[in-house]
Amino acid sequence: MSADFAAALLATDGRCPPGLTCWNGSAPEKRFAVYRNNVVVGLVDALADSFPVTQTLVGEDFFRAMAREFVRRTPPRSPVLALYGEGFAEFVEGFPPAAGLPYLADVARLELLRVRSFHAADARPVTQQHLDRLLADQAALPQARFALHPALFVLTSAHAVVSLWAAHQSESAALQLAGLDTTQAEAALVCRHQLEVGIYRIGPGAAGFITALQQDANLSAAAEQALTTDADVDLTATLGLLLQAGAIVGITHPRRTHP
Amino acid sequence: MIPRDTPARRATAARPRSLPARAGIGLKPEHFRAILQTRPDLGFVEIHAENYMVAGGPFHHWLTRIRERYPLSIHGVGLSIGGEDPLDETHLDRLAALLDRYQPESFSEHLAWSSHGGNFYNDLLPVAYDKTTLARVCEHIDRIQERLGRRMLLENPATYVEFAASTLSEAEFISEVVRRCDCGLLLDVNNVHVSCTNHGRDARDFLASLPLAAVGQIHLAGFASEVDSLGAPLLIDSHGAPVAEVVWALYRHALDRIGPTPTLIERDNDIPALPVLLAEAHHADRILEGLLPVVAESAVS
Incomplete structure (x- = not known):
């Protein structure tokens, strides 16, 4: 059951998992969207916090669209979100719409090192x-x-x-x-x-x-x-x-x- | 070596290890300095465990200093107690180390899942209230309490959907978990209001059916309002607004039944300046003080 629910959280087609009910018979899709929004927006916000200069360089709309792609492909593997963003620079490097800014991935690398330094021993x-x-x-x-x-x-x-x-x-x-x-x-x-x-x-x-x-x-x-x-x-x-x-x-x- | 005689250590030695029946606030990095500079009169502070599961740096620097001056509640958001995956023992180890380091007066987690297949979804996701889930949740809580060597509080969830597979009500499910695991209940009054509104239930009836004797802490927060596809209210547990009047009223109603209880003002989004949170905590404190029997008041004056 959680597998369907989890898959639908990161899906882009607006579907919701089977087996959901609503007391008043309203569409479960609209209610399920609250969870999808919490998950995706929360993780995109976490990336925006860690990569502020990367965001400024491309603008908020571009950054959030790029970050959403990353979140869907690479959700966190740990509940410790402070260091979420490993692999983001590599993703940026291969993200075709950002190809015009060849330095962007290295700025992201630098910002990740800054976060790691902040929390290091x-x-x-x-x-x-x-x-x-x-x-x-x-x-x-x-x-x-x-x-x-x-x-x-x-x-x-x-x-x-x-x-x-x-x-x-x-x-x-x-x-x-x-x-x-x-x-x-x-x-x-x-x-x-x-x-x-x-x-x-x-x-x-x-x-x-x-x-x-x-x-x-x-x-x-x-x-x-x-x-x-x-x-x-x-x-x-x-x-x-x-x-x-x-x-x-x-x-x-x-x-x-x-x- | 003789341990340093800090206020926290004295408190540990001198009184039962529990939070005072007063208001506290969630500790946010934005307020680290202001709290240490102004030393507000607060019952306790609460942190999200996962934010402090880092090796070193400013977060531990500030928390160490603040913890010396205030009782502490540690609130986990990542154990995925309701998850189908086995408990993440590595995460439980990190949690045990954090609790060992800061010796909080209270530890709590959620009736929810947040991980599946090794991915972490960073949200408190709903569980079906059936026998299979009940057995799994109880097994997980037993293991957590065994590993941490302490009783935990389980928080009632805010939910937006229900499952056709559920065979128990939420209150029946929670009551059974509390009975089997002998854990406490973290009564999130905002979640009660949000879930009852979202599922067409009466909040006071729902409260009455919870195991209120097990309540060890209360959470209060703000919600956001949307509507579902039929135009019925759909409330979102946003933690991004002041506590609503309807939730304050439900809080008074709950306190009338359970007596003075440590109460957290939760704010995780659109975080205001510290005095704004302190004003909400002060409001909760006044309500808590109003519960004191008259004899205690005259004894003080």
Whole structure:
């Protein structure tokens, strides 16, 4: 019985499952539509909450039509809706009406990472003093490994994904968008510091460096990776950004362990 | 290590673990800061369990601080107790961890289903009131109470359709569940009004046929009004409006029968500023105070 009911919730033909009755003999379709509306609108609203810039880029009507398609094809598999939207960027990428906005899927990817960062596990960042002690120990430095915050993510994009996102964080969005070259490749560092998720534009070398650290490479190997990607990468500045973003939550090296 | 002596811990140790017979409000992220800054006089706050089933971040930060200062009700919306699927044990584990972390005075869930075939539909969907469903609902509630190690409250639903397969009335079904599982009842007075209107029943007769002795909490909310295909009223449990006068009247009628009961003002859509919700909670508190026997009032003054 629930199978028919569930199938009709996501159907588009207005049918309702068999076996429904109404005390006054009214049409069950109209009453069943309340459930269908609750389900679809509720899930579309959940996506709209998680992907506000994606919505602004295409307009509310377009976004909701696109989100309805996604909801019908990919209903949530868990009652924990906070992270609903896995796979939405991939759906957007293959959604023909959105083909004119090649950067849209990456903006959606960035927004999903922002949500994941917001709800990720807590961890206490190391202090400047911890890092200073390590930097002073030149012999141990290359072998050191950093534990990065569970709320840290790196996204590399062939589009100006951070600029697009940032341009929608203020009232003067239209102005900032006017001069934007969306074909400029960008990378994003997403990290939560205390209660706020920060999104930072980083270069390709920094992205390679942080990704290598995240995969447990030591500093020497991560630096090599970064320099291969971008010979001009500024690793001191990248470490400074990680510290400022509260992204380093542990330092280990052969002789000492912090904290 | 000696546990920190927070107000919540003192409360846990000093009194029975139950909500006070006062008004509370649903806790919304929009109001986290305002509640901590203004410390309104509230009986309790209630959260939706699933919203806090995340690893860390601001939601836990704020809830931890608010929970230290207020009694807490945790209200699940995702166990799918009426579902044909087996209970989602992973979800039950998440719920047990949440209850363990926040030690709420009350836990409640719905007589409804929300998952089928592994998909989650994010709505409280209706069940047929027949013997098969009754057995399944009871089996699920038994398992939940066993896993959580506590008694739960089951909420009566707001429904828009009924099933030809039903052989019991809603009140008979609920009474039988409460009797077999020894669970409590979360009496949603708005749902009573909505369902009775939608199915042509008398709300006071319906209330009288519920197992009112088992009521551990009351929910009040607003509804939206539509009409069915014949033009008869079709009320939607929207949680997006103030409590209607007709529901306040039914609330007074219910309290006359069951006495002072913890009462939640539920608002999940079109959420107003905190003072608006507090005014509704204050209104419920005044009604609850009106129930106090005269002797208690003179003893206070």
